[in-house]
Amino acid sequence: MEPYHNSRLPYARNYITVGLLFLMAALLFGLLAAMQYIVPGWGRDVFSFEKLRPLHVSSAVFWILMAAMGAVLTYISEGENTVRKPTWIKVQFYLFTFSFAAILLSYCFGIFSGREYWEFHPYFSILIVIGWIVFLLNFFHYFKTLKHQPVYIWMWMTGVVFFLFTYLESNLWLLPGVRHRLVQDMTIQWKSYGSMVGAWNMLIYGSSIFLMDKIAGNQTYSRSPMAFALYALSLFNLMFNWGHHIYTLPTAPYVKYIAYFVSMTELFILGRIIYGWSQTLSTARKYAHIYSYKFLFAADAWVFANLGLAIVMSVPAFNIYMHGTHVIVGHTMGTTIGINTMLLLAFAYNILGNDSRYQLSTSRFSVAYNITQISLASFWLALIVAGFLKSYWQMTEPTIAYGELWNRMRPLFYIFYVAGLGLAVGLLYLAVPLIRSGFSKASSK
Amino acid sequence: MRDHQLKVVVFTVLTVLFLCYSFVLYFKDYQETVPADALAQKGKDIWQQKNCGSCHQLYGLGGHLGPDLTNVYGKREQPYIEAFLRTGTTVMPNFHLSDSEINALIAFFKYTNTTGVADPRSFTKHLDGTISQQSSSVR
Ligand code: HEM
Numbered sequence: 001m002e003p004y005h006n007s008r009l010p011y012a013r014n015y016i017t018v019g020l021l022f023l024m025a026a027l028l029f030g031l032l033a034a035m036q037y038i039v040p041g042w043g044r045d046v047f048s049f050e051k052l053r054p055l056h057v058s059s060a061v062f063w064i065l066m067a068a069m070g071a072v073l074t075y076i077s078e079g080e081n082t083v084r085k086p087t088w089i090k091v092q093f094y095l096f097t098f099s100f101a102a103i104l105l106s107y108c109f110g111i112f113s114g115r116e117y118w119e120f121h122p123y124f125s126i127l128i129v130i131g132w133i134v135f136l137l138n139f140f141h142y143f144k145t146l147k148h149q150p151v152y153i154w155m156w157m158t159g160v161v162f163f164l165f166t167y168l169e170s171n172l173w174l175l176p177g178v179r180h181r182l183v184q185d186m187t188i189q190w191k192s193y194g195s196m197v198g199a200w201n202m203l204i205y206g207s208s209i210f211l212m213d214k215i216a217g218n219q220t221y222s223r224s225p226m227a228f229a230l231y232a233l234s235l236f237n238l239m240f241n242w243g244h245h246i247y248t249l250p251t252a253p254y255v256k257y258i259a260y261f262v263s264m265t266e267l268f269i270l271g272r273i274i275y276g277w278s279q280t281l282s283t284a285r286k287y288a289h290i291y292s293y294k295f296l297f298a299a300d301a302w303v304f305a306n307l308g309l310a311i312v313m314s315v316p317a318f319n320i321y322m323h324g325t326h327v328i329v330g331h332t333m334g335t336t337i338g339i340n341t342m343l344l345l346a347f348a349y350n351i352l353g354n355d356s357r358y359q360l361s362t363s364r365f366s367v368a369y370n371i372t373q374i375s376l377a378s379f380w381l382a383l384i385v386a387g388f389l390k391s392y393w394q395m396t397e398p399t400i401a402y403g404e405l406w407n408r409m410r411p412l413f414y415i416f417y418v419a420g421l422g423l424a425v426g427l428l429y430l431a432v433p434l435i436r437s438g439f440s441k442a443s444s445k
Numbered sequence: 446m447r448d449h450q451l452k453v454v455v456f457t458v459l460t461v462l463f464l465c466y467s468f469v470l471y472f473k474d475y476q477e478t479v480p481a482d483a484l485a486q487k488g489k490d491i492w493q494q495k496n497c498g499s500c501h502q503l504y505g506l507g508g509h510l511g512p513d514l515t516n517v518y519g520k521r522e523q524p525y526i527e528a529f530l531r532t533g534t535t536v537m538p539n540f541h542l543s544d545s546e547i548n549a550l551i552a553f554f555k556y557t558n559t560t561g562v563a564d565p566r567s568f569t570k571h572l573d574g575t576i577s578q579q580s581s582s583v584r
Contacts, residue, residue: 041535050538112493112494114496116508119496176486179489180486181475182481188470190506232455239463240463240466248505260574320576402512
């Protein structure tokens with residue numbers, strides 16, 4: 001079912017296994033948090049939204065980071081001839097697993113920094129920074145030179161370095177001079193977040209190019225000028241497009257102009273997807289029997305849908321209406337699930353999915369896969385429509401009560417919830433065989 | 446070989462530009478906002494510690510269960526805000542805030558209201574897709 005496996009770093013699979021557990025946690029907390037959308041005040045005094053939201057979002061981020069690190073470490077070691085001792089890979093693994101789990105626990109006790117996405121106490125950042133430095137050293141241990149390297153090596157290097165930079169930057173709020181000027185604080189916060197997502201995407205997209213080469217059995221694409229041109233364009237966007245998160249903030253106008261201009265360069269990427277679509281489809285037919293390929297294909301389709309939405313949202317005059325609505329939530333989850341999670345599942349299936357004891361049959365796999373995709377599409381659309389309607393009602397009826405807005409959106413949130421359940425069932429079904437195989441591998445090593 | 450040099454040059458130039466841009470933004474004078482006074486600073490710290498931002502937005506950024514509060518101070522009477530903070534609502538929990546915490550949060554809202562206007566209706570939209578923003582309604 002899967003192309004060859006020759007990892008020289010078997011330990012790195014554990015990252016994927018633990019990452020999948022965080023994914024399961026994200027699904028559980030997401031469903032619990034969304035209960036408060038459909039039953040107002042549900043669980044307010046026990047597990048209120050200010051706990052469930054960070055539990056959900058952080059679990060999702062931890063899934064992404066763990067699995068991305070695991071994929072990079074596994075793939076970068078595949079060219080090696082010798083199996084190396086995984087001592088530092090282990091240290092890195094335990095640092096992240098411990099701090100991520102402790103963070104989730106701390107949320108249950110109501111300990112927060114109150115920063116969006118990284119809502120935990122700043123002490124945990126020390127562990128994360130140390131962990132990332134170990135990752136950086138591990139990475140550069142395997143990395144020899146940039147000369148004659150395929151594009152994914154460049155991408156991984158960029159991701160590893162820029163994540164550290166932006167993570168440190170996102171902690172500048174700890175300086176009182178930054179924290180107490182709201183506009184400065186929010187400018188730097190979203191500058192760092194925008195680039196940080198770009199950085200982890202470099203790790204993930206780089207790995208997807210690696211995997212595609214591996215499936216195709218050649219490096220034609222990853223060494224092509226087109227691959228490098230697109231990498232340069234993504235790097236440019238990683239560095240300069242983040243201002244589209246803060247069009248509503250009264251920060252310097254040039255921040256917005258730069259972001260607007262740079263974001264529009266993503267139209268090239270959109271154009272290329274349209275241009276290459278028939279090729280994508282014929283490749284899809286060729287590799288239809290490979291499970292990991294199916295996820296690469298799904299991610300392609302989701303890149304297209306989400307990039308289309310993102311480009312519209314990067315026009316300031318549209319963007320300001322969408323902020324604070326569920327269009328943003330749809331965009332965020334659409335990308336973290338549709339693109340990141342699909343690609344990470346492709347790596348997970350490639351790295352853990354070859355254990356015949358746990359493998360899903362083709363028909364079962366197809367059912368779970370289709371449930372996941374259809375649910376995700378409904379989930380995404382329900383959020384976007386709810387967001388548009390909210391924006392429209394707020395425009396046309398400025399005095400509308402907040403509770404009334406929610407009453408009107410609620411039917412869409414029922415759809416959102418049911419689709420969310422479907423998504424959770426589909427992903428659970430796809431992930432469980434991998435988790436089982438991960439644990440049996442882990443214990444035999 | 447040439448090819449490799451080109452890649453290195455592009456990467457280096459972009460990185461240098463990025464670092465310059467970053468440092469401009471760290472050190473530029475954010476004149477558009479006055480810094481918060483001591484009470485409002487305390488209010489911001491409480492806002493973060495209680496994770497109010499998981500439900501509420503400032504300038505449209507934050508969680509999505511509750512409304513944007515950037516300009517709540519300009520829109521609502523103080524006793525109204527106080528009532529929410531004291532008891533919560535069906536959806537918003539009661540945080541059992543002390544009087545001094547409530548005063549600090551109100552000072553924070555008073556401050557956020559001076560930093561600018563978040564309502565999309567207050568923006569001027571231009572045909573090229575750009576926007577201009579009203580500076581704050583109060584000073
Ligand atoms: C792979 C699975 C998932 C991932 C990676 C994921 C990721 C995320 C992310 C990144 C956010 C932050 C959104 C923002 O700030 O705009 C978020 C918010 C949220 N997600 Fe998910 N999510 C997943 C599945 C689910 C499911 C199955 C549900 C349940 C229906 C759900 C419900 C929510 C809710 C209620 C929020 C809070 C939105 C708000 O601010 O009001 N998520 N999720």
